[in-house]
Amino acid sequence: DYDLExxxxxxxxxxxxxGEHFSWQGHSILELGPxxxxxxxxxxxxxxxxxxxxxxxxPLALSTPSELYDHLSKRLKTExxxxxxxxxxxxxxKYVCDKNFDITKFKKDNIDVIVSNxxxxxxxxxxxxxxxxxETIQSGGVLITEVDLQTHSRWIREADPLxxxxxxxxxxxLLSFSGTPNRIRPTAYKNWLEEYGWENVVIYPKKTISIExxxxxxxxxxxxxxNEGESLGWLSxxxxxxKK
Numbered sequence: 001d002y003d004l005e006x007x008x009x010x011x012x013x014x015x016x017x018x019g020e021h022f023s024w025q026g027h028s029i030l031e032l033g034p035x036x037x038x039x040x041x042x043x044x045x046x047x048x049x050x051x052x053x054x055x056x057x058x059p060l061a062l063s064t065p066s067e068l069y070d071h072l073s074k075r076l077k078t079e080x081x082x083x084x085x086x087x088x089x090x091x092x093x094k095y096v097c098d099k100n101f102d103i104t105k106f107k108k109d110n111i112d113v114i115v116s117n118x119x120x121x122x123x124x125x126x127x128x129x130x131x132x133x134x135e136t137i138q139s140g141g142v143l144i145t146e147v148d149l150q151t152h153s154r155w156i157r158e159a160d161p162l163x164x165x166x167x168x169x170x171x172x173x174l175l176s177f178s179g180t181p182n183r184i185r186p187t188a189y190k191n192w193l194e195e196y197g198w199e200n201v202v203i204y205p206k207k208t209i210s211i212e213x214x215x216x217x218x219x220x221x222x223x224x225x226x227n228e229g230e231s232l233g234w235l236s237x238x239x240x241x242x243k244k
Contacts, residue, residue, distance in 0.1 A: 002039075003037065003039030003040045003042075003043055003072065004039075004043060004075065004079070006040050006117045007040055007043045007044060007047070009117075009146065009238075010115050010117075010144050010146075011023075011024070013144055013204060013238045013240060014142070014144055014240075016204065016240075017142075017144070017202055017240040018142065023047070023048065024044050024047040024048050024049045024113075025047070025048035025049070026048065026049075026050050027049050027050055027112055027113045028049070028050050028051045028053075028109060028110045028111050028112050028113070029041075029044055029049050029051065029052045029053070029111070029112075029113045029114075029115060030053050030054070030055065030103075030106055030109070030111045030113070030114050030115070030136070030137075031052070031053070031054045031055070031114075031115050031116060032054075032055055032103070032114065032115075032116040032119055032120075032129070032133075032145075033055075033056055033057075033116055033117075033118075033119025033120075033122070034054040034056055034061060034095070035056070035060060035061070035117075035119075036060045036061060036064065037060075037061050037064040037068055037069075038054070038061050038064065038069075038090060038093050038095060039068065039069070039072050040117075041054055041093045041095075042069070042072060042076075042086065042089045042090055042093065043072070043076065043081070045089045045092055045093070046076050046081040046082055046083050046089060047081060048082075051092070051094070051109070052092070052093055052094070053093075053094040053095075053096065053106055053109060053111070054093065054094070054095050054096065055096050055097075055098065055101065055103060055105070055106070056095075056096075056097050056098075056101075057097065057098070057099055057101055058097065059097040061095060062095075069086050069087075069090060070086070072086065073086035094109075101123075101129070102132070103129065103132035103133055103135075103136050104132050104135055104136055106136050107135065107136050110138060111136055111137050111138060111141060112137065112138045112140070112141040112142070113141060113142050113143075113144070114133055114136075114137055114141065114142075114143045114144075114145070115143075115144050115145060116145040116146070117145070117146045118146060118147070118148045118236075119145075120145055120147045120184070120189075120239075121147050121148050121149065121181040121182055121184070122179060122181065122182065123182065124182065126182065126184045126188070126189070126192065127188075127192045130189075130192045130193055130196055131196050133196075134196035134197050134198065134243065137243050138243070139243055139244065140242065140243060141242070141243045142240065142241070142242055142243075143193075143198070143239065143240060143241045143242075143243075144238065144239075144240050145238065145239050146206065146236060146237070146238050146239075147184075147189070147236065147237050147238075147239060148181070148235075148236050149181075149185070149186075149234060149235055149236060149237060150162065150164075150207075150235040150236065151163040151164045151181075152164075152179070152180070152181055160217070161209060161235050162214075162217055162221060162232070164180075164181055164183055165183065165221045165222060165225040165226075165232075166220055166221055166222060167222060168222050168224075169222075169224070183225075185225070185228065185231070186203045186231045186234060186237055186239075187228075187231070189201075189203065189237075189239050190203060190239075193239075193241045197243060197244045198241040198242060198243055198244065199241070199242055199243075199244050200240075200241065200242050201239070201240070201241040202239075202240045202241070203231075203237050203238070203239050203240075204237060204238040204239075204240070205231070205233075205234040205236075205237055206234075206236045206237060206238050207234075207235040207236040208233050208234055208235060209233045209235060210233065211230070211233060213233070214232050214233045218232070
């Protein structure tokens, strides 16, 4: 369910950004931070992608139970995807794990679409990541990435989604642990993408809270964030851009 929903969401925003003609057909795709399995890549290949590559820091997908792919094969066939042999598609996936997360490894792979789901908020240096993407993707290539901007801690995620913005930088860094969101806001994504040669940068709010809820907590946020405006209520966004 998760893998299929991720692909559907990217496709939905791809059509919103580029028009109804958008599809995965013939594209060379790079996913940043695929996570626990390779189901997304298999689904994209089944949808007609020319190639799929993925880059991660930790080899989480290597321990995925084979049963997941058996079930995915049945679901893909049920939903009309072209799947003759799930293992063949899996073998076409290029899965790279690199502790340095060097995106430029894929410079020779003719990447024309970069995708990501709920990963950018965990990158330690987003500006550096954008610079490397810019060096790697083909001219005219497209970025479609969803970013989760809200608090990640389960016990306060729904009750206080802006909790991570309450702390000054020194304290937030002191309290941080592996996986703590980096607190990079929408304006920074737009500015850095444009700085490194991307155009038509569009940021779509996907999950939001009302302005009333924002105002109720705004004075309790660190001064760096409290005056951001409407986008402070954006809990998740989809960033789309085209490389010049």
